Amino acid sequence: MSDTAKNAPVIDAAEILEGILKWVEEESPSHDPDAVNRMADHVEESMAALGLDIDRKPGTDGFGDILTVRTPWGGDGPGILVLSHIDTVHALGTKEGPNMIRREGDKVYGPGIYDMKAGAYIAYYAMRHLIRQGKETALPVTFMYIPEEEVGSPTSREMIKEAGKANKYVLVTEPAREGGKIVTARKGRLQYEIKITGRPAHAGSRHIDGRNAIKEMAHQILKIEALTDYETGVSCSVGTIEGGTFNNVVPQECVITVDIRVPDMETGDEIMAIFEGLEAVDPDCSLEVTGGVDRPAYEKFDGIAKLFDQAKEIAVEIGFDLQDMKTGGGSDGNFTGALGIPTLDGLGADGKGAHTHDEFIYYSSLEDRAKLMLGLFEALD
Numbered sequence: 001m002s003d004t005a006k007n008a009p010v011i012d013a014a015e016i017l018e019g020i021l022k023w024v025e026e027e028s029p030s031h032d033p034d035a036v037n038r039m040a041d042h043v044e045e046s047m048a049a050l051g052l053d054i055d056r057k058p059g060t061d062g063f064g065d066i067l068t069v070r071t072p073w074g075g076d077g078p079g080i081l082v083l084s085h086i087d088t089v090h091a092l093g094t095k096e097g098p099n100m101i102r103r104e105g106d107k108v109y110g111p112g113i114y115d116m117k118a119g120a121y122i123a124y125y126a127m128r129h130l131i132r133q134g135k136e137t138a139l140p141v142t143f144m145y146i147p148e149e150e151v152g153s154p155t156s157r158e159m160i161k162e163a164g165k166a167n168k169y170v171l172v173t174e175p176a177r178e179g180g181k182i183v184t185a186r187k188g189r190l191q192y193e194i195k196i197t198g199r200p201a202h203a204g205s206r207h208i209d210g211r212n213a214i215k216e217m218a219h220q221i222l223k224i225e226a227l228t229d230y231e232t233g234v235s236c237s238v239g240t241i242e243g244g245t246f247n248n249v250v251p252q253e254c255v256i257t258v259d260i261r262v263p264d265m266e267t268g269d270e271i272m273a274i275f276e277g278l279e280a281v282d283p284d285c286s287l288e289v290t291g292g293v294d295r296p297a298y299e300k301f302d303g304i305a306k307l308f309d310q311a312k313e314i315a316v317e318i319g320f321d322l323q324d325m326k327t328g329g330g331s332d333g334n335f336t337g338a339l340g341i342p343t344l345d346g347l348g349a350d351g352k353g354a355h356t357h358d359e360f361i362y363y364s365s366l367e368d369r370a371k372l373m374l375g376l377f378e379a380l381d
Contacts, residue, residue, distance in 0.1 A: 009129060009132045009133060011125075011129060011367055011370050011371055011374070012367075013363060013364075013366040013367040015125075016121070016122065016125050016366045016367070016370055017103075017108060017363060017366060019121050019124075019125060020108075020113065020117060020118045020121045020122075020349075020361075020366075021101060021108075021110070022042070023039070023042065023043075023086075023117045023120065023121050024095070024101055024110040024111065024112060024113045024117050025095065025101065026038055026039045026042050027088070027090065027091075027092050027093070027094065027095055027111060027112070028064075028086055028087050028088055028112070029087065029088060029089070029090060029091055029092060030063070030087040030088070030089065030147070030148050030149075030150045030151045031062070031063075031151070032092065033059050033062060033063055033064040033065075033147070035064075035092060036059075036063070036064030036065075036086060036087050036147045036148075037059070037064045037065050037147075039064075039086045039087075040056070040064060040065050040067045040086060040145060040147070043067060043069075043086060043120075043124070043145055044056065044067055044069075046124060046128075047069040047124065047143070050127065050128055050131050051072065051131070052069045052070060052071055052072065052127075052143075053069065053070045053071075053072055054067070054068075054069055055067075055068040055069075055070070056068070057159075059147060059155065060155050061154065061155050063147050063148040063154070063155050064086075064087065064147030064148065065147060066144070066145070066146065066147060066155070066156050066159060067086075067144070067145040068142060068143070068144050068145075068159075068163075069142070069143040069144075069145075070140060070141070070142045070143070071127075071136070071137065071140050071141045071142075073136045073137070073140065074136070074137065074138070074139050074140025074141070075140060076140075077139075077140070078139070078166060078167050078168040079137075079139035079140035079141055079142060079167050079168060079169075080137070080139050080140070080141045080142070080167060080168065080169050080170075080171060080376075080377065080380055081142050081144065081163050081164060081166075081167040081169070081170045081171070081336070082123050082141060082142065082143045082144070082170075082171045082172075082173065083144055083146065083160065083170060083171070083172045083173065083331075083332045083333065083336070084116065084119065084120035084123060084143065084144070084145055084146065084172075084173045085116060085120070085145070085146040085147070085148075085149030085150065085153075085332065086117070086120060086145045086146070086147060087146070087147050087148055087149060087150050087151075088111055088112030088115070088117070088150065089112075089115075089150050089355050090111035090112055094111035094357070095110060095111050098111075098357040099111050099356075099357040099358070099359060101113075103363070106362050106363050106364050107351075107360040107361070107362065107363070108360055108361050108362075108363055109358070109359065109360045110359070110360075111359065112359070113349075113351070113359055113360065113361050114175045114348075114349065114351040114352065114353060114354050114359045114360060114361050115174070115175050115354035115355065115359065116173055116174050116175055116348050118175070118348055118349035118351070118361045118366070119173030119174060119175055119347060119348020119349060119369075120145070120173050120348075122173065122347075122348060122349065122366070122369050122370050122373055123143065123171070123173050123347075123373055124143075125370055126370050126373035126374040126377060127141065127143075127377065129370070129374055130374060130377055130378070135378070137377050137378065137380070138378075138380070138381040139168065139169075139380055139381060141377060142163060142167065144156075144159070144160065144163055146160070146332055149331070149332055152191070152294050152295070153332055153335075156332075157332075157335055160332050160335050160336065161335050161336070161339060164335065164336035164339055164341045164343075165339060165341070167341070168341075168342070168380075169307060169341070169342050169343075169344075169380055170333065170336040170337075170341050170342065170343040170344070171343075171344050171347055171373070171376060172331055172332060172333040172336075172343065172344065172345040172346070172347060173347050173348045173373075174331045174333070174345050174346050174347070174348055175346065175348040175349060175350070175351060175354060175361075176346050176347070176348055176349060176350040176351070176365065176369070177325055177327060177346050178325065179323075179350065180320070180322070180323070180350045180365060180368075181322075181323045181324055181325045181346065182308070182311065182322065182323075182324050182325075182344055182345065182346040182347055183324065183325060183326070183327050183331075183333070183344075183345035183346035184300040184304050184305070184308050184324040184325070184326070184344065184345070185297075185298060185299045185300045185304070185325075185326035185327075185337075186295075186297060186298060186326065186327055186328075186329065186330060186331065186333065186334050186337065186345065187233065187261045187262055187263055187297050187326070187327070187328045187329075187330075188261070188262045188263075188264070188265055188268050188293065188295060188296050188297030188298075188330075188334065188338075189259065189260070189261055189262075189293075189294040189295040189330045189334070190258075190259075190260040190261075190262065190268060190271060190272065190275075190291065190292060190293055190294060191257070191258065191259060191260070191291050191292075191294040192257070192258040192260070192275055192289060192290065192291030192292075193255060193256070193257050193258075193289075193290050193291055194217070194220060194255070194256050194258065194278070194287065194288070194289050195253065195254070195255045195287070195288040195290075196213040196214075196216045196217045196220070196243075196253065196254045196255075196280065196285055196286070196287055196288075197213060197252060197253055197285065197286045197288070198210070198211035198212055198213035198215075198216060198250070198251065198252050198253070198254075198282070198284070198285045199211035199250070199252065199284060199285075200249055200250055200251070200252040201249070201250040202248065202249065202250075203247070203248045203249055203250055204248060207250060209250075210250025211250070211282055211284045211285050212250050212251055213243055213244075213251045213252055213253050213254040213285065214243045214244060214251045214254045215282075216254070216280055216281060216282050216285040216287075217241070217243065217254040217256060219281045220256075220278060220280075220281075220287070221238050221241075221256065223278070224236050224238060224258055225237075225238060227260075227271065227274065232263065232267065233261075233262070233263035233267075233328075234260070234261070234262055234263070234267060234271065235260065235261045235328065236258060236259075236260045236271075237258065237259045237260075238256050238257070238258055239256075239257050239258065239259050240256065240257045241254065241255070241256045242254070242255050242256075243255065258275075258291075261328045262297055263297060264297050264299065265293075265296055265297050265338075268293065268296075268297065272292060272293075275289055275291070276289060294330070295330040295331075295334035295335065296334055296335070296338035297334070297338065298333075298334060298337030298338045298343070299326075300324070300326070301340065303340070303341070303342035304337070304342050304343060304344070306342070307342040307343075307344050308324050308344060310376070310379055310380070311344060311372065311375075311376060314371075314372055314375035314376065314379060315368075315372060317375070318368055318371045318372065318375070319368075320368055322372070327346075331345055333345040344376075347369065347372065347373060347376075348369065349361040349362065349365050349366060349369055350362045350365035350369070351365070
């Protein structure tokens, strides 16, 4: 073996974990723009050190900045878009208490480590490894770091769509699923808020004059939950409910939020028609519906199938069998996949417990996932 070969950089799981934990230490809940921007500072500094081009757009509507990084090579043509989000669902201080950063055998715990700081770091590490080897990709690579994916990407979704249209492939660093599977199709997500307005009254002396908004909402909740059909892949979940002021007052208002997952947008249109047609059972109550499509569904079309086949071949060369799946969870990949852009999702670390205080990654997955990402960077043209 030559001295050059001996000194060539290697993909090192311990080195990857060290970097991941630095990113996990920088807690970044979606609704804390200062915290998310501190995380963006960290990513920007790391990417700038690689000599990549930085573009950072100030956050709006109370969210953090949108950071875009691009390789200086490859020209201005369509290339590879890497989507990562740097916000998490966890409050500041989670790393000190509910989910302390720690390693227990093959499991490494921490807030947001699985969803999705490990995946975001792995993509950065793969690019750093490629640059350390003195290589360039055949296509330009653009990294987008999203500040509010966990709340639906309200300020970044249009940028994501435009970036997707400008690129040939999209790689999403959301966590791997069910033992390392990547995602090649996702259900769509609809979100609604329903408000019932009734008539307030004294619950004792003038109960007859009241029109109970919570009672009316109970009728609507039963209708909505009955739309769930596991055979067709539809799930409807009333997630929050608020109503009433005092125990002795017939409640005037009640508000619920609803999360619906649909297997395709044809089914989504049918569900939306049902929501738009909801009417109050009590004619003295009014019903107001707001909402619609949050993330469109997409299927494994030919472009995704071909991209997955390339990833599967790379995995064989690495030494593992890569499987794919469809999932009900949403991601920014929904936007690009629904536009017909070949999108591979779930390229992050394997693990479990997303959005919980038991969130962890498997240390043993880090080397293979980094090699897979590197292989995609090198193979796509």
